[in-house]
Amino acid sequence: MSAAVKERSREEYKAQEERLRAVWANPAGWRYWTSVNNYQIGLWYGSAAFAFMLFAGALALLMRLQLAVPDNDFLSADFFNQAFTLHGTVMMFLFAVPIFEAVAIFLLPPMLGAREMPFPRLGAFSFWSFLLGGIFVCGSIFFNAAPSAGWFMYPPLATDKEFSGIGADIWLLGLSFIEVASIAAAVELIVGIMKCRAPGMRINLMPLFAWYLLIVAGMILFAFPPLIAGDLLFEMERMFDWPFFDAARGGDPLLWQHLFWIFGHPEVYIIFLPAIALMAMIVPTFSQRPIVGYSWIVLAAVGTGFLSFGLWVHHMFATGLPQISLAFFSAASEAVAIPTGVQIFVFIATMLAGRVIFSTPMLFGTGGLAIFVIGGLTGVMVALAPFDWQAHDTYFVVAHLHYVLIGGMLFPVVAGLYYYYPLIDAKKLSDLLGRLAFWLMFCGFNIAFFPMHLSGLRGMPRRVFTYPAEIGWDWLNLISTAGAFIFAAGVLVVVFDVIRPKHRQPRGEFNPWNAGTLEWISEPEENWGVRSIPIVRSRYPLWDQRDLARKVNEGRYYLPDAEEGWREGLVTSVLDAEPIQVLRVGGTSHVTIVSALSLGAAFIALTFHWWIATALASIICFCAVIYWLWTGTGEIPEKPDKDVGLGLSLPLYASGSDSVGWWAMFITMVGDGTAFASLVFGYFFYWTIHADFTAGIAGPDAVWSLIAASLFAAAWGLMVAARTVNRRGTTATMRGLLVLSLLTTVAASAAGLAAPLSPGMDPTRHVYPAIVWILVIWVLAHAALGTVMQAYCLARSLAGRLTPNHDMDLGNVVLYWHFLLIAAVITFAIIGLFPAAM
Amino acid sequence: MRLVPKQIETLWTLFTAPVVWAAHFLVCYIGAAIYCAKPELVELSFSAVRAGIAAATVIALSLIALSAWLAWQQWGFGTDDPPHDDPTRRDRTLFQGFATLLLSGLSFIAVIFTALPALFLTECIR
Known part of the structure; x- marks a missing residue:
């Protein structure tokens, strides 16, 4: 070993540790909320998304009560419309997408052996935007002002101010705001995964979770901007009467459908891939062996990411497009089954090759995949245009999409919750409660949603608030309602397990599942991510590099200190993860909250046409962002290079394509360019x-x-x-x-x-x-x-x-x-x- | 002069074949959609559209085949088996080659899927 890594004295080691801890520490008291650390942001983000999910779930239970018996008058037709619109909107925009951003922000830095995401303040900004936008959209139902035209807001119904009041504006502006937050998260994820991995973590050693998230973040860049462009056109029509979707003045409602579903179908995979990514971490751990077919998973992730953009018109099969157009999309919809199937076979092969431990996370994971496969098969059915013409807008589609989303996303997320909970609290969740929750959720789900295939085939249209007794839908609906409540009971068991006090439970061991990936060396008590940034030599470093955890915690790798009082991480090269720069990231700050809240206020004021308030909030937001940039970015360091340990010295400043800021700008502008392309498409x-x-x-x-x-x-x-x-x-x-x-x-x-x-x-x-x-x-x-x-x-x-x-x-x-x-x-x-x- | 491009060190080659698929898909869809919406624009029959799709398909498949060949080369012509998980530049390159080869295969099939409707449909019926 070189002289630079000579044995340090115990005092020196303690002093280093104290300095590092102080730099990464959270402020106390109310200022805790100004934290930008990925642990806190990830946790808040996830908790908020989970709370929104429970809210939307409660709306679903109200709907199921209304539909339990024919000719019911438990809910009014208008409230029912608001409930199903908000249920779909919240589950998609406020739970399914954000929960993955939350998990990614929480897990990715330790998994990649990094200290932080490259732009922690942007992550905090994204969270506060999301929270405010989410509360605004959800809160509307308490004022009887929720959107009521269905979660995909089709014009001409949703552009007609007589039939859809302020709710449509709340949907458009509230969600545009959240879409901006998603794009911010995508920028952060792409730069983080490509440039901030631990030294030595070449792309062939990257955890599969990171591969999936890289693809998903790329998909967000191309999927969300068309919706933002659509929202812009939509709001211009509602606010200023520009006739984009008004057929009488040359507009066309179908343009909205195109723009919405160019977003909406990739969205399904944006939701599904991260959940499967969790499975790709869980399955190897409980099979106690490396994943079989790593490259095949990469094939599946990239392949699905691309093909999912060739599916959007399969939501529009019944709109009278030329049959050749329908056929192209039908073909792509069938093709996407190939990479999707590959992933499932990879998991099965891994389980067959290893010795499977059937823990609670595995139960949720495999149960979810079984449900997802059924949803996938009905998906192949509705991808056939002639079948779709029969099933379109019936409960068959409702059943299909819930099988896909709950099996492909909710169950794996709960599996991930049980698996990763020790990283939050250093304790496991209850195995007993977990199994109880699983069986309640699994049985309840199938009892609730399987009969919907049948009620759909019997002709029950979606979104009806009631139905007459004599047409043979009543007992199917009653069973569905009963199942929904069993399912909800299972979800409540999970909630109870998470929030029940656990202070009497002793602290658990490190890496309780004996997993192989890096995130398990991080300690919930510490905010620094990793004590020192390791050199990675394996896909499963904790299995193959035996003394890695000890050496990391003894500070024997890179950046074990924070002498200059900065939060620092390493930037590495894209392919081989060779260290190239020390990245100083922003610390705790109010400016993220002020920017997010003022931007949110601008959007909210716009909803109610309060022009002066909009202008004021925009000015505050503008000033906050300028202040943020001026004080927190592009700082010229006090010296050109820094000794990072192990005899390596790296530059502290980079510009052009070497800098992470350049990448962030490039990625943002690709998204921006996609929105522009959508407008040109409109022309x-x-x-x-x-x-x-x-x-x-x-x-x-x-x-x-x-x-x-x-x-x-x-x-x-x-x-x-x-x-x-x-x-x-x-x-x-x-x-x-x-x-x-x-x-x-x-x-x-x-x-x-x-x-x-x-x-x-x-x-x-x-x-x-x-x-x-x-x-x-x-x-x-x-x-x-x-x-x-x-x-x-x-x-x-x-x-x-x-x-x-x-x-x-x-x-x-x-x-x-x-x-x-x-x-x-x-x-x-x-x-x-x-x-x-x- | 080289007939095939030199091997380059970048992540982006991984996406070559799927990008070709996407381009082919868009050409087929947009071409057919414009033809069916504005048949008066070009004085051609639907057979011309089908011939166009066939031509686009041949070009796309050739490009994907080229990408596959390059990937096969990058993979060392299959001399080494996966998992390619050694912490070396060589294994990283082999992994890239193998993953690119797999994606070329998937894209090849997906292009054929996209082209199939043109075999059966003979007019712009709605």
């Missing part, structure tokens, strides 16, 4: 459905459009030049170029505005001007943000926080400008030239 969609989609209305001025595109290109060129001259050290020229670029951007925006304004295009008159305006507004809003970034870089440079050697901010802004240039050129080329070309 061409309207072109296809009309003989003349301009309806005789004069289009945007081609000359102004071309001027705008050229000026944006010029502004982009000036930005690139600014970055280049800054690297050469000519700071004054860089500042001049920034100012010039800013002015050019303002001119470009004015020209862009003139394009639809000069022919007097009225967006409320017809969908053609509306879609043109929305594209222009999209680009102009991004340009406005671009000027803020330019001004920010200028200010950073003047304040000495942006120098020729420390140009991360400028690098990231130039990256933003690449994307802005693409959006601007596409927009102005399309709106200016396409109508003339047709």
